[in-house]
Amino acid sequence: MALEHAILVSLAERSASGYDLARRFDASIGHFWKASHQQIYKVLGRMESDGWVESQVVPQDGRPDKKVYVITDGGRAELVLFTSKATPPEHLRSEFAVKLRALPFGDAAAIVDDVRVRRRSHEQQLAYYADSAARFYPHPDDIPDHALGGWLVLRGGMLAEQAGIAWCDEILQRLAGDEDDER
Amino acid sequence: MALEHAILVSLAERSASGYDLARRFDASIGHFWKASHQQIYKVLGRMESDGWVESQVVPQDGRPDKKVYVITDGGRAELVLFTSKATPPEHLRSEFAVKLRALPFGDAAAIVDDVRVRRRSHEQQLAYYADSAARFYPHPDDIPDHALGGWLVLRGGMLAEQAGIAWCDEILQRLAGDEDDER
């Protein structure tokens, strides 16, 4: 139900086509809310009939036409409404946790391997966030209001990745005796 | 796709009816993988026709009959297969992050309130986990193999909640000037 709102935020920052949105979702916002282009097109259609956005076909040369979506007043009102309502509690949903509980009934060695892979991907993600932070927010103590949300979201991502790494380390210490503290 | 496996783990630990499973999912495992009873019944039916579980109707007095499910060899094999395959990377999906990005377009005061509520619920969850840990694993350095998975999952929950609290604190510091460091 939040995809609509993620798109609204994205369009409030800058008008875009479905294709553009899909690519934005691959890059920044998408690290916290994935969406495929099929889904984006579908939702954009619904949002247009709800009056949250309006579209206009823009011919391009050397490229197919694009349909640029612009947020409407109705869309902005919906965003305000969205932020003023309490977020329903989000519960974790971790297939990895299920796997851990399956330890006594499964392939322990494979699980340990999986933890190592997982640790590495957390590290990579963290490095990516740190890089984005350094690039887009070189002065963290002096961020203008309009950019604060982006910074805070990035911070949330970093904290989550760090927690993920710490978890993997605890698991490895228990399961692998911590022989290889690689990197 | 992991609900099947969560149920398999649960049944591997102890046979149960759909109703029992639903209650277990409300308690321990369910903090990491929620499922409603409707969904559990549906999935149990599919799992039975896949040969992963078998059921037997058990009459009770003073209560409706129950259908007790038992894991089969096929189900155990599936569990091994599940643990030996790499877990696909799980991406965060946070409506709350969307809300943060909506800061410049929405109701900032309401968002701050929401952060406070969220912080409190993280704290409550953490307290609950700490309590479970103290009760079920009084000697964390000496946990038998069959219980290790449960402990590690609990630890993951705690780390995630701590990260959530730290995030909320950073947000409040930025948005509310940190006037009230309540509790």
Added chain:
DNA sequence: CGTTGCACTGCAACGAGTTGCATAGTACGG
């Protein structure tokens, strides 16, 4: 000149998960 890749939009079918409802017996408080 053929293949690959990118920009751009979409539909159709499916699977996963939620919400609402149906049913039925027992037990307990008012």
Added chain:
DNA sequence: CCGTACTATGCAACTCGTTGCAGTGCAACG
């Protein structure tokens, strides 16, 4: 006796999201 709550199972309808496919047209590679 009536309403409520608990144990117990399940169906139907819906939304959300994924997967697979389809088509066009340009540009670059070999």
